[in-house]
Amino acid sequence: MSHEFSSGIMMNDNAAWHGLGEVVEGTLPASEAFQRAQALFPVGLIKIQAVDSTDGSTIDIDDRRAIWRPDTKAILGIASDHYEPIPNSQLLRFAEAIREEVDMDTVVVLRGGAKVAFTAKLRGSSHQVVAGDKIHRNIVGYLGHDGKTAFGGMFTNVRVVCANTLGFAQSDASRTGKQFAIRHNANDVAQIDTVLQNIDMARQSFTQVVNDYQAMQHVPMSFDLYRNWLEQVYQVPAKKDRVGRIEDLPRKWKQLEKAWHYGLGSDIPGVRDTVYAGLNAVTEVESSMKTEGAGKRRMHSALFGGGSQIIKQAHKLALELVS
Numbered sequence: 372m373s374h375e376f377s378s379g380i381m382m383n384d385n386a387a388w389h390g391l392g393e394v395v396e397g398t399l400p401a402s403e404a405f406q407r408a409q410a411l412f413p414v415g416l417i418k419i420q421a422v423d424s425t426d427g428s429t430i431d432i433d434d435r436r437a438i439w440r441p442d443t444k445a446i447l448g449i450a451s452d453h454y455e456p457i458p459n460s461q462l463l464r465f466a467e468a469i470r471e472e473v474d475m476d477t478v479v480v481l482r483g484g485a486k487v488a489f490t491a492k493l494r495g496s497s498h499q500v501v502a503g504d505k506i507h508r509n510i511v512g513y514l515g516h517d518g519k520t521a522f523g524g525m526f527t528n529v530r531v532v533c534a535n536t537l538g539f540a541q542s543d544a545s546r547t548g549k550q551f552a553i554r555h556n557a558n559d560v561a562q563i564d565t566v567l568q569n570i571d572m573a574r575q576s577f578t579q580v581v582n583d584y585q586a587m588q589h590v591p592m593s594f595d596l597y598r599n600w601l602e603q604v605y606q607v608p609a610k611k612d613r614v615g616r617i618e619d620l621p622r623k624w625k626q627l628e629k630a631w632h633y634g635l636g637s638d639i640p641g642v643r644d645t646v647y648a649g650l651n652a653v654t655e656v657e658s659s660m661k662t663e664g665a666g667k668r669r670m671h672s673a674l675f676g677g678g679s680q681i682i683k684q685a686h687k688l689a690l691e692l693v694s
């Protein structure tokens with residue numbers, strides 16, 4: 372499935388949307404969280420050989436290496452011979468370096484160990500849009516062993532519990548610039564200590580984000596207005612004899628209609644029948660991606676292409692309704 376979840380721990384008694392992983396009350400020290408999430412496994416490099424199918428002879432491939440887990444014998448990715456493995460203990464060091472400013476929230480292992488990530492809540496950054504609807508500013512740390520993903524960290528409102536949410540957090544951070552990334556080569560890896568010593572942990576204000584949501588929550592939105600607003604969000608093309616309607620996208624409309632009536636947060640007093648509820652519904656539909664068999668192209672589009680752009684468009688048009 373597209374969430375690619377292998378193991379992990381969800382803290383603060385808050386389960387992930389996919390229902391997987393250990394759930395515990397409160398937070399844990401980073402070292403215990405990493406151990407319970409099975410996120411401190413070893414990683415190494417091994418040589419690659421090509422096998423001639425006609426006679427079984429082998430040819431060494433000198434400019435490539437396989438990234439593997441010696442404990443499970445799993446191949447996690449392929450990299451150049453200049454690739455420098457970064458052990459998971461460095462990601463744990465990152466989490467421990469910020470322990471005075473955060474509370475650990477999640478640690479996840481994805482695709483058998485190809486990626487590891489943690490989410491930690493910045494203390495003092497919790498805000499309520501309405502009573503019972505809290506959002507937090509998070510710092511997310513991640514490390515890839517797939518030959519493509521760097522070692523990095525970012526500020527985001529996203530809670531990382533799967534491959535989907537890690538992708539959204541990275542997309543969000545690339546838009547705002549609130550991130551760092553270290554590639555797997557000798558020069559970059561040598562800078563890890565300096566980077567960890569100089570992380571700017573000044574509490575980032577996202578008051579404007581909260582103010583936007585609260586303003587949306589104070590503006591009523593009927594179901595008919597929601598339907599008309601969606602036609603702008605999705606830019607439904609016109610038919611020969613009439614304007615485009617959201618019902619012209621039947622599969623998408625079915626998801627959006629369900630999210631409006633029964634989506635996450637719809638049962639919180641003060642959310643239902645507001646512009647904020649409309650934005651929540653679009654965000655849920657475009658970010659959950661629970662459909663099996665959709666393939667990596669669909670996932671990439673939702674994280675970095677069409678789905679991401681639709682969420683941005685929904686936020687922009689929601690603010691226009693507020694103003």
